Amino acid sequence: MLLTLFESHTHFFLSMFQKMILTKIISNTLSLHKKQLIEWLPAVRYFSSPTNPLVNVDVNDKSGIAVVTMNRKPVNGLSLELFEAMSKALDDLENNRIRGAILTSSCPTVFSAGLDLNELYQPDKKRFKAFWTTFQDVWLKLYGSSFPTAAAINGHAPAGGCFLAISCEYRVMCPDYKIGLNETRLGIIAPIFLRASMRNTVSNREAEKALTLGTLYSTEDALKIGLIDEIAIYKVKAIERCENFLAQFNNVSSIARSFTKRSLRQKDLEELENCREEDFNIFWSNLIEPSVQKQIGDYMQSLKKK
Numbered sequence: 001m002l003l004t005l006f007e008s009h010t011h012f013f014l015s016m017f018q019k020m021i022l023t024k025i026i027s028n029t030l031s032l033h034k035k036q037l038i039e040w041l042p043a044v045r046y047f048s049s050p051t052n053p054l055v056n057v058d059v060n061d062k063s064g065i066a067v068v069t070m071n072r073k074p075v076n077g078l079s080l081e082l083f084e085a086m087s088k089a090l091d092d093l094e095n096n097r098i099r100g101a102i103l104t105s106s107c108p109t110v111f112s113a114g115l116d117l118n119e120l121y122q123p124d125k126k127r128f129k130a131f132w133t134t135f136q137d138v139w140l141k142l143y144g145s146s147f148p149t150a151a152a153i154n155g156h157a158p159a160g161g162c163f164l165a166i167s168c169e170y171r172v173m174c175p176d177y178k179i180g181l182n183e184t185r186l187g188i189i190a191p192i193f194l195r196a197s198m199r200n201t202v203s204n205r206e207a208e209k210a211l212t213l214g215t216l217y218s219t220e221d222a223l224k225i226g227l228i229d230e231i232a233i234y235k236v237k238a239i240e241r242c243e244n245f246l247a248q249f250n251n252v253s254s255i256a257r258s259f260t261k262r263s264l265r266q267k268d269l270e271e272l273e274n275c276r277e278e279d280f281n282i283f284w285s286n287l288i289e290p291s292v293q294k295q296i297g298d299y300m301q302s303l304k305k306k
């Protein structure tokens, strides 16, 4: 209530004085450090992002909504370089306090094929460490963003592709594609932060079923279990529906919204923050198991043979 009243006069700009008062009130309530808190204070500064060939960021000056497009052909395989570009884009969006972001893909039939299998097969430890750490960074920044997020899923979204979508707050998917966390089908255990995003999206029971079976859902079935929120006939419509979702926040205090989101996701974020090194070690030791390497190699071959 207090925040809503306060913000109604400061919707577009918060003076330093106002920020100081807000910092005091909210940090007392949520026991956050000042630096963390300032990062969560909304303001709007629209910007044009320097172009990176792997991730295009297009901010609509009028709405303040950014469309973030992954652009790594043919299937947006999540490589170290793509994660680095996404991590940088998320920093830019956060620093410029945009009003919302929509994640989508430039590939015509694939949102993202998940982790680039080349990163997992016969990996070099130093590169894999950088890869895994940046993967964690992207999740922490996307799942924990102060701005609202939506995914316009314009193609298949298996494994890491699904993970990106469920780290957002809303999902609109085009028909006739597949989405899901199929890691167990590849002999891979979904990491802690993937599991958290799934539990935050569908019921605990559905998450358990989906993760243990490694199910890839059709668009229609994904809607039935709540893995996506809407179906849109094609990409432009999916982006429009995401914009409509994000526009609803124009009538909501952005401070109250972002703190509420943060408090709901805080436990998951802290869980990973507190075990990043351990998370890496577990995955590294599993990944280099000869049986796992063989499975990944065979799987890559089967994809190429198609």
Ligand SMILES: CCCCCCCCCCCC/C=C/CC(=O)SCCNC(=O)CCNC(=O)[C@H](O)C(C)(C)COP(=O)(O)OP(=O)(O)OC[C@H]1O[C@@H](n2cnc3c(N)ncnc32)[C@H](O)[C@@H]1OP(=O)(O)O
Residues within 6 Å of the ligand: 074, 075, 077, 109, 110, 112, 113, 114, 115, 116, 117, 118, 120, 156, 158, 159, 160, 161, 182, 183, 187, 188, 189, 190, 191, 283, 284, 286, 287, 292, 300, 303, 304, 305, 306
């Ligand atoms: C006790 C055991 C414990 C084990 C623990 C191990 C833990 C360590 C690792 C931890 C990892 C944890 C998380 C993992 C999550 C992941 O994301 S793994 C990746 C999973 N991804 C998939 O299964 C998707 C595979 N791809 C597809 O199903 C299809 O490509 C598609 C449906 C996305 C698209 O189909 P289509 O449009 O027909 O394209 P294709 O012809 O199949 O592909 C084109 C081209 O791209 C290559 N490719 C596809 N996917 C990937 C990929 N993920 N990475 C790299 N490359 C990929 C494909 O081979 C084709 O290449 P060519 O053109 O033939 O050269």
